[in-house]
Amino acid sequence: MANRPKVLVCRPDFPEGGIKLLRDRCDVEIYNSENEIPDEVLLKKMVGKDALFVSGRKRITKEVIESAAKNGVKVICSMSIGLDHIDLEALKRTSIKLGHTPQVFESTAEHTVALLLATSRRVVEGHQLILRGEWKMWTPTFMCGRGLYKSIVGFVGFGRIGQSVAKKLITFGISKILYSGPRRKLEGDQLGAEYIDLDNLLRQSDFVIVACPLTPETEGMFTAEKFSLMKRSAIFINTTRGAIVDHEALVHALKNKIIAAAGLDVMDPEPLPIDHPLIGLDNCVLTPHIGSATYGTRDVMCIITAKNIIAALHGEKMPAEYIL
Numbered sequence: 001m002a003n004r005p006k007v008l009v010c011r012p013d014f015p016e017g018g019i020k021l022l023r024d025r026c027d028v029e030i031y032n033s034e035n036e037i038p039d040e041v042l043l044k045k046m047v048g049k050d051a052l053f054v055s056g057r058k059r060i061t062k063e064v065i066e067s068a069a070k071n072g073v074k075v076i077c078s079m080s081i082g083l084d085h086i087d088l089e090a091l092k093r094t095s096i097k098l099g100h101t102p103q104v105f106e107s108t109a110e111h112t113v114a115l116l117l118a119t120s121r122r123v124v125e126g127h128q129l130i131l132r133g134e135w136k137m138w139t140p141t142f143m144c145g146r147g148l149y150k151s152i153v154g155f156v157g158f159g160r161i162g163q164s165v166a167k168k169l170i171t172f173g174i175s176k177i178l179y180s181g182p183r184r185k186l187e188g189d190q191l192g193a194e195y196i197d198l199d200n201l202l203r204q205s206d207f208v209i210v211a212c213p214l215t216p217e218t219e220g221m222f223t224a225e226k227f228s229l230m231k232r233s234a235i236f237i238n239t240t241r242g243a244i245v246d247h248e249a250l251v252h253a254l255k256n257k258i259i260a261a262a263g264l265d266v267m268d269p270e271p272l273p274i275d276h277p278l279i280g281l282d283n284c285v286l287t288p289h290i291g292s293a294t295y296g297t298r299d300v301m302c303i304i305t306a307k308n309i310i311a312a313l314h315g316e317k318m319p320a321e322y323i324l
């Protein structure tokens with residue numbers, strides 16, 4: 001059909017449902033490689049396209065954005081919650097719309113709880129100990145960890161993911177929820193959470209959960225000084241973005257028992273090189289950025305991304321436009 005909008009989908013492996021929706025309303029070209037599309041290919045393929053469908057791993061640079069604007073691209077939609085891979089300042093200077101998938105946060109919240117339990121109850125350490133044949137006998141303190149029950153949990157950032165984790169943890173019988181961030185929130189009051197400055201949150205919390213986006217303000221915010229404020233028994237969890245944390249400082253804090261343990265789904269860099277000092281630490285549980293990796297969530301993320309594109313190209317309200 002003539003005049004159907006043209007969309008470049010930048011990976012071949014996005015879930016089918018969303019791609020089918022797109023095909024019903026648009027002409028779709030799919031870049032067919034398991035690696036993220038290189039910029040020089042993207043610059044060529046975007047010519048004549050109205051929309052770009054990208055993953056949360058494809059860096060969208062100023063050069064790509066300027067070229068997209070020149071080529072008449074009307075909307076860029078990322079199948080991700082986070083938008084730190086996109087040069088938002090450059091995008092702001094264009095009329096290109098931006099879409100993402102903030103409605104989908106429950107899987108990341110679940111995974112945050114999984115990391116909390118895995119680190120506090122030493123699940124991976126215990127598993128590895130058995131594999132090494134080192135399970136010899138019971139002693140009163142054998143493999144003791146720390147429970148969530150009656151603990152103080154501090155959230156650095158308290159958006160949808162943090163609030164969802166907090167709701168889940170209330171059922172574990174935690175004693176107090178603290179949160180820091182740019183402002184006190186009504187949802188925090190409703191959950192009985194206390195709004196507090198970051199340093200005091202770090203001093204008081206048994207568990208510190210990074211639940212804020214990566215922005216120029218949060219980049220590198222977890223320095224050696226911040227780790228030194230935390231309790232020696234504290235457990236640090238990050239499921240948002242690795243670059244919020246100074247990883248050298250984190251390794252130092254874990255090796256020197258300045259904090260007890262860390263559970264990380266996000267790191268800097270990703271993928272983490274096999275010789276990275278975080279690998280092999282008994283008190284650090286690592287997962288490969290799989291917070292949102294359930295089949296159901298990824299299907300929904302793809303459908304929202306397709307709907308964002310279709311709406312933007314048909315002059316309708318996007319389900320999740322990021323207003324710059």
Ligand SMILES: O=C(O)[C@H](O)CO
Pocket residue numbers: 056057079080081082083240291292
């Ligand atoms: O932002 C997200 O949705 C996840 O981290 C995947 O990029």
